[in-house]
Amino acid sequence: MASEKVDVVVVGAGWYGLCAAKTYLQVNPGTNVVVLEEAASAGGVWAKHRLYPGLKSNNQYGLYDPNLGTYEYPDFPMKPFGVTPGTHIPGEIVHEYLVAYAKKFGVYDRIRFNSKLATAEYLTAENQWLLTIGEGEAAKTLLTDKLIMAMGVTNEPFVPVFEGQEAFDRPLFHAKELLRHSDELLKNAKTVTVFGGSKSAWDAVYLFASNGIKVNWVVRSKGTGFCWMAPSKVTPAKKWIEKLVTTRFLCWFSPCIWDQADGYAGVRNFMHGTAVGRGIVDTFFGILGSDVTALCGYDKHPETKKMKPLSNPFFIASTLSILNYPTDIFEYVRDGTVTIHIKDIDHLSPGQIHLSDPAKPEENTVIDTDALICSTGWKYKPRVKFLPEGIDRDLGLPYVNKEIADYADEELTKKADAEILKKYPRLANQPIVNPNYQPLHGNSEHDELNRPFRLWRLIAPADKRFRNSIAFCGALMNLDTSITAHIQSLWTVAYMTNRLKPAEEKTQDEMEWEATLWSRFGRWRTSGGFGRRYPDFVFDSVAYFSHLLQDLGIEPLRKTGFFNRVFNPYGPEDYVTVVDEWIDKNKKTADAAAAE
Known part of the structure; x- marks a missing residue:
């Protein structure tokens, strides 16, 4: 047929x-x-x-x-x-x-x-x-x-494989499936466990805690910690965060490999190509990170202190999320409704999760739970x-x-890395988020x-x-x-x-070079987010729009007047x-x- x-x-x-x-x-x-x-x-x-x-x-x-x-x-x-x-x-x-x-x-x-x-x-x-x-x-x-x-x-959730999961005999699912299980759990569960520190984990924790259900929140000791969460208004000037990241003046504080169409490449060259400019940039992101940390009140309680992000705010992008809950999620941590565990899941047994901490084996923990909700990311392919x-x-x-174990060994990639670090030397100073980091493993080629x-x-x-x-x-x-x-x-x-x-x-060579340069930029710019896997950016969106519009032959800057x-x-x-x-x-x- x-x-x-x-x-x-x-x-x-x-x-x-x-x-x-x-x-x-x-x-x-x-x-x-x-x-x-x-x-x-x-x-x-x-x-x-x-x-x-x-x-x-x-x-x-x-x-x-x-x-x-x-x-x-x-x-x-x-x-x-x-x-x-x-x-x-x-x-x-x-x-x-x-x-x-x-x-x-x-x-x-x-x-x-x-x-x-x-x-x-x-x-x-x-x-x-x-x-x-x-x-x-x-x-x-x-x-x-x-x-x-x-x-x-x-599109496709990533769920790790746990030793003993066949015998767990409780709902074990990705946060994507939360709707399918939420009614039953909200009616009958006494305790649930949320695994992961991303925004979907915060959402799941809030859903159950706000309904009076005990939550054990497990974030891996070998992982990247909690994502950055911010109120809608940040900085001492209390700026709306969605507008802050699309204000060109503030976008200049972010190095951007596709800034040619933005019209102000010279300003970025100063901000990121000189010691004075880089000092200004570091100060800006330092203020931003300190402001968010203070607004969340991490240091005001020993349990919320465990939730402080490990990543440097300069090196993140879309992993920044917003506290969009009607009440204070941190209060559930402070009052004990939510218990934070910075440990790894060693294995599962019927109705139980066995946690371990390599640094403190004497503090291994066994959790009784009615469900395990995995906020463990996505298969990006x-x-x-x-x-x-x-x-x-x-x-x-x-x-x-x-054939090549390290992507950085490819010749075109080496050339791109050299170009990026020459233009933006600040990116060579990459932070180590967690010296004990180990990736999670599933059961597919995605790993x-x-x-x-x-x-x-x-x-x-x-x-x-x-x-x-x-x-x-x-x-x-x-x-x-x-x-x-x-x-x-x-x-x-x-x-x-x-x-x-x-x-x-x-030419095809020119297109391959640009594709490699832009792709590799993510590895350096948003190493604290998803830049190693796919394009992940926040302050660079306006310049990206300008670049595409310039390709189309349409006015890229959109507004009239410098101000x-x-x-x-x-x-x-x-x-x-x-x-x-x-x-x-x-x-x-x-x-x-x-x-x-």
Whole structure:
């Protein structure tokens, strides 16, 4: 039976997938676009099956201006959805908003739910992709000219393997599955255990502790500790954190490898290329870290003192999260509802977790628990098998290179490292977060991945043999999801329709160099976060937007006047018209060419 043929397939119906489909249709009306979504509802991380009780966005809606939010698409305001200004957005509202967006722009009816993409095979001669959806006898195939992967980097949970877990006889699950287990546990559990120090761990701890359930919070002695948590307003000036990280003046305090399009590279050269500038930068991040530590009150109680982050705030990015709880989560630690254990899980037995501390073996602990909730991260490689076998590397995806043990030994990587450290010598002084660190291990090849994402502009393969047929939207983490999705989607459409000038002008060697440079920068810049695995940045978002817009031939700085560009924060409102601007620009170019 012949495969169904479509023009464009978008994989994923979250922030990035919905926006990519919408933008493709906006630029190319009449295109046959199909969206594949593994789940039964749209929204990605905000899909119905992931909306556990109390889930809210880190972003606050319209804290200063009720008409302006930071967690909304530039061309689709969230104002009509009844969100109270100055509050964190409930998960149900985010889901409702994304569904409404999909329906408004004609994307929703193109989503094929419960459709898991299993394999994607590149047909070189045809420059097409043959997709297999599902497995076994129920599997279907789909042929497409363009493939947009928009699954993000939080699609497949990573759950470690514990000795004795077969006999544990209690719910053991990833935080992604919290909704599925929450009702039963909230009704019947007396004690639960949360494993991990990330934001999802904080959420799980708060959920149960605020409902009067005893929580044992286990954070590995061999791990990277607790993530940085901050109130919505930080610094002595009490600035709204979402706006602080998009204010160009403050962005200059962050070294950025893609700052050429930002218009102020000279300022960054001073800030990071001189001893005086680096002293200013260190002072700024020192104040920021001290302010957050003081606001959280870690040092005011012996138990909360255990929660102080180990990582240097300069070297983190999206691992910074927000205290978006209606009451003080630290109070549950102080009053004993939550017990902190900085220990490792040695093994499990029926209804019990056995903890060990190599430094203090006499303090080994046994916990009785009704559940073990693992907030242990994600498998960042897309959960799709790409064919022919071995093309992951050419696509710029994470893969295993068994020929070279250390990624840094590759010649192009050595060149990139030298370039980065010459431009930003501060990055050579890397902190040791935990001298006893050991990675967690699961039961898949994910444990062995030793090459990170290496995409041109963080979106496309640097290898030109794929002839603009595939792109990866959302293969990164930052705090500006909605704007990033909006601009990456337009860039991707221009790239795939051969209307992106730099993609046509640059040689493959040039693209591979830039992809390596940008990828390797993450290893140095955000070593305290996820920079070794995939792009992970916060203060560098505005410069990234400028770079993509410059590629598109659109005004990259968006605001008029030096003061506005430098001291006023950027938000979705600054990027409302970028798609229309690009469409008009290309129409004028086409009309001029036709008139000649």
